[in-house]
Amino acid sequence: MQHPDAPAGVLEGRRVLITRSADRARPLASLLSSLGAEPLLLPLIDFERAADQPALDTALDSLAAGAFDWLVVSSITTVRVLVEKAAERGTTPAKLVPAGTRVATIGPSSRRILEAVGIPVALAPMDIQSAEGLVDLWTAALERVLLPQADIAAPSLRDGLAAKGAAVTDVVAYHTVDFPARDGLRLDAELPSAVGVSNHAAPRQLSPSQTRGELDAGTIDAVVAASPSAARRIAATLLPLGDCRFIAIGRPTAAEAAVLGIPVAATAQVPTPDGIVAALGTVFANEGNIR
Structure with a gap:
């Protein structure tokens, strides 16, 4: 080939x-x-569920209730979190995101995975496929954004969106750890x-x-x-x-x-x-x- x-x-x-x-x-x-x-x-490296599950659940409850204009997904691992949380709630990942909330991500790979689990994507950079690329595209000032990320995520995406006028709520969605993750805590939802x-x-x-x-x-x-x-x-x-x-x-x-x-x-x-x-x-x- x-x-x-x-x-x-x-x-x-x-x-x-x-x-x-x-x-x-x-x-x-x-x-x-x-x-x-x-x-x-x-x-x-491996990934474990967020230690503060109540904070994550509260953020997802607010998302489902329509409290955010945008959900920003910065990694495929975050998609695993959404899949796992949907299963916990007896629903589908798509139903975690209300019809009035748009979804942004950082590139075609995460876009494909999001859409494969039923979550349509409204915004994703094609040239610079990174947090920087998404910030460059961002024009949604004065809108409410939910940003679930890793515990060690750099502040560049959060700060970049805020600098563009977004009201950003960030929440730890998962922890990045040395491989292997601990039994019972590993984030292993199938994509x-x-x-x-x-x-x-x-x-x-x-x-x-x-x-x-x-x-x-x-x-x-x-x-x-x-x-x-x-x-x-x-x-x-x-x-x-x-x-x-x-x-x-x-x-x-x-x-x-x-x-x-x-x-x-x-x-x-x-x-x-x-x-x-x-x-x-x-x-x-x-x-x-x-x-």
């Missing part, structure tokens, strides 16, 4: 470490396998499978010690970090990377890696499997060393 953003054969035989759990890594792993690469897994995910065998999952051995042997070609928190975990547990190239998903992840002293080989401009493959393709094509 040839990918439009990766010349034929450029990923053949490449071993790519994905620092996500198997369920979250599946679309990227499937695409890499179809291009002849070998995806490997080392989950570094619809990505369209086009093939039936390749599940990728091999490495232990931290196995990963260290592979890095020392120079047998991992690239590691993909999907978030600033993943970059921090890589810095804490995997350095030095040796000849392994660090691929960042998005500018915030690349910026965090730079602060941590991790050289960034490429940044995926679009936070999708296609965008990551394009970044990998650029790195390996420029090396002129197709295996």
